[in-house]
Amino acid sequence: MDSLLIFSPRGRARFRAAAIAAVCAVLVMCGLPTPAAAAEPGPVPATVASAEQQDDEAPPLALALGDDGVVTGSAFDAAATVANTTDADFRASDLRVSIGDALADNEAIEAWLDGSGGTARTEIASIPVEEIAPGESSSVSAPVPTGNIPSGVYPVSAAYGGATAPITTRSIVIVTGDSPASVAMVVPITGPVAVAGLYSASTLGTLTGADGLLTAQLDAVDGTAAVLAIDPSIPASIRVLGSAAPATARAWLERLMSLENDRFALQFADADVSPQIAAGLDAPLAPTHLGFALEQATIDASDDPITLSSLTRIDDDAAPTVYWPSPGSATDDTVSTLVGGSAARVLVPASATDDGSAVLGDDALAYDDALSDALLDAARMSDAPTRARALTVAKAEIWLAAEQSGGPLLLALDRMGSDDLTTDDAGTEIVDGELDLSAEGLDEAIRAALDTPSTSHVGLDDVLAAGSGHVGVAATTEDPLREQAVVDYRAAEPGLAHIATALARPDHFLGQVRAEAQRLLSVSWATNPEGWLTRAEDFVALNADRAVAIDIQELQQPVQLLSAEAPMPVWIRNDLPYEAKVTVIATPDDPRLSIDRRTEIIANPDSVTRASIPIEARVGSGDVTVHYTLQSATGERIGPTRDVAVTVRADWERIAVVALAVIVAGLFGSGIFRQVRRRKRERVESHSDDDIRGESA
Known part of the structure; x- marks a missing residue:
């Protein structure tokens, strides 16, 4: 079967060590003992590929080549290791290396590597391989001349004939010419979306933990020249919590701010600008205030005034304005509205431009979305050899596209946030499921584009300065629901x-x-x-x-006023999690009832607050309706007017007092009468006893 190889010039010692490391990996995968030569120290090349066995008797063939398959001179060094995993001896033979004509485009590169097209008929090297005993391996290396061939991507094949059946492999080599191609890459720093507003402390703890998404993103970009596109809601979520933020989150923010990467701010929460402009907005929505999330400890510990900009800042210096709509959603109108004659730029995929090319303009910056997606797909591959092969293909295609663009080639990895954020029964936000993107995979993808001999990375300022003219774009995806x-x-x-x-x-x-x-x-x-x-x-x-969360609760029963003065109960419903300051305006429809017209009330959040309004019956009795209206501090009426029926029976109080007095007097008189009768009876009984005792004497 075919496998991926990369050829590049370096010293022979390095390639021999790399080849030994490669075969060790192959033997480990095959479950075989590692040869003693594998213990020799040496660097492992960025990409190592091995040929799979064509049948049960075919041995693995590993080839390791330096500089990621990049040729800057007239030759490259090739190193190969053949491991005999059979019971038969392998005879002495040659490893024959051949090259073909330059591959014209990405389709030709893919066809060559998957074996569906292309040829490499010109033999350019023959490397002797000695006899190999069963269970042993042989490592060889030699310079391979390419001559003065022009720059380009070339197909390379290698064939070993000493085994029972020949083993062949396919690879590519990049001849760069005098200078490498210029490439820039934008990497988003974003998190999950299924949250309300800012991230909670528990969510931040998960995202910035050892295996968290945000940690993986920083691990991948640290030490690279990637341009960071940062969601400002992430640093804001950490800063509002202050000391209440998890230690991992505070350390993550400090690390982010210390990185030397160029950067720009996405919209808050990475809000898509396209549906906002399509809905008629002149400019995207901006955050207005984050005080709702500020911890009191944060306020107390701050020596400087806490502002919206201080909470959301992503850099110590002013960053350029770059908008990044959802890929394929922007139109020419979107771009012109967002830029509006300013120095702002709009990132758009090349597939959405008029001619489908990645070009840099004065208004739109078109990035190669096909190559960007290929890099991100490779980063998500968990199998290291498979990922290495995919990244090698991407490297060749990136160089080819950069050469053909005539200027800096812009790449932009799509958003990598997880949408699996849910809540548990206690309402605590958690990240559910495993992330499909590792820091290692993402780091390798970024370095495949920016950190190879075939490319020279450029910064954000260079990308902005390279813009020239208008870039026409048309939406390739429409989303009326988001609009x-x-x-x-x-x-x-x-x-x-x-x-x-x-x-x-x-x-x-x-x-x-x-x-x-x-x-x-x-x-x-x-x-x-x-x-x-x-x-x-x-x-x-x-x-x-x-919009109707605050009002006066309607009373279901009329109020009976049996006294000349009494407190009238009023209940204020406040379903918002914020304290309300309102004034109750009370207006009776009959002058027989006197009531405090204005009563200020503090309504507690998420509760029903009871207030008492003093009322007084002036004269007479009867039915009175009191109109209650809630008013804000600005004089606006809040909620509907509530009518409360009040039955005034003020005379009943006097009648009740007289009746009570009569009852008390009656009870008092009855008690006196009973006491007198009792004492009289006791005197009579006392005299009778004295008479009886006298007669007896």
Whole structure:
């Protein structure tokens, strides 16, 4: 079977050591003992591939080549190791290396490597391999001349004939010419989307733990030249918690800020800008306030004023403005609205440009999404040899695309956030399931594009400076549901702003809702459309409830006023998690009842607060209706007016007092009468006893 090889010039010692390391890996996979030569020290090349056995008798063949298959001169060094895993001797033979004509494009590269096309007929080297006894291996290396062939990607084959059946392998070699190709890569730093607004402490603890998604992302970009696209809600979530944030989260943030990578900020919560512009917004939604999440300890410990910008900052210096819509969602109108004559840029996939090419403009920066997706797919592969082969193919294709672009080639890995965030029975946010992306895989993908001899990485400033002219784009995907979500939120805003006037801190409430709206628009929701639809419907219903969350509860029974003065009970319902400061306006429809017209009340969050309003019956009795209206500090009416029927029976109090006095007097008189009778009876009985005793004497 065919396998992937990479050829490049380096010293022979390095290749011999690399080949020995490669065969050790092969023998371990095959369950065979490692040869003694494998203990020799030496670097392991970035990519090592081995030929699988064609049948049960065919041995593995491992070839290791330096510089990731890049040729900068007129020759490359090849190292090979043949391991005899059979019971028969392998005769002395040659390892024959051949080369073919340059591969013109990505399709030709793929066809050559998968064995469906291409040829390599020109033999350029023959490396002797001595006889190999059963259970033994042989390692060889030799320079392979290529001559003065022009730059390009070339097919290379190697064949070993000493086994029972010949073993052949296929590979590619990149001849770079005088200079490497310029490449830039954008890597997103984003998290899960199924949260409301900011990340909780428990979620941050999971994401920044040893095996967390955010940790994997930083591990992968640390030490590379990748341009970071950072969701500012992540550092904000950590900063608002202060000392209450997990130690791993605080360390993660410190590490992020210390990285030297170029960077720019995504929209808060990585909200997709395309549906916002399509819904008629002149500019994307921005966070308004994060005070709703601030811990008091954070406020107490801060020496400087805590502002929105201080919570969301991603760099100590001002970062350029770059928008990154959901891939394929932006149109020319989206780009022109977002840029609007400013220095801002919009990242768009090359597949959405007019000619399908990755070009850098003054308004849009088109990145090669096909190559970017190939890198990310390779990063997700758990099998190291399979991942190495995929990355080798990607490296050749990246070099070829960069050479053909005539300028910096821009790559951008798609969002890597998990949408598996759920809650347990206690309401604690947890990440459910295992992540399909390792730090190792992501790191190898980034380095395959930026850290090879065939490419020279450039920074964000170079990418922005390379822009020239207008890049035409057209949406390749449409999402009217997400556009409608923006419309629904904007329609709910007046009602939310109205109810917020009743709160002690309206900016906290409105800031929370805005953060939730932006999280709903997160780009990563595209991977979970069913979950998004449920969340969007719930958000519409929740905002409808919030808009009527504060009012006076309606009394089901009329109030009986049996006294000239009494407190009238009023219950204020507040379903929001914020303290409300309201004024109850009471207006009776009859002058016989006097009542305090304005009563200020503090309504506790998420509860029903009872208040007492003094009332007084002036004259007479009868039925009176009291109209209760709730008013905010700005004078706006909150909720409907409640009518309370009051039956005034103030005269009953006097009647009751007289009746009580009569009853008390009667009881008192009855008691005196009974006491007198009892004492009289006792005197009579006493005299009778004296008479009896006298007669007896």
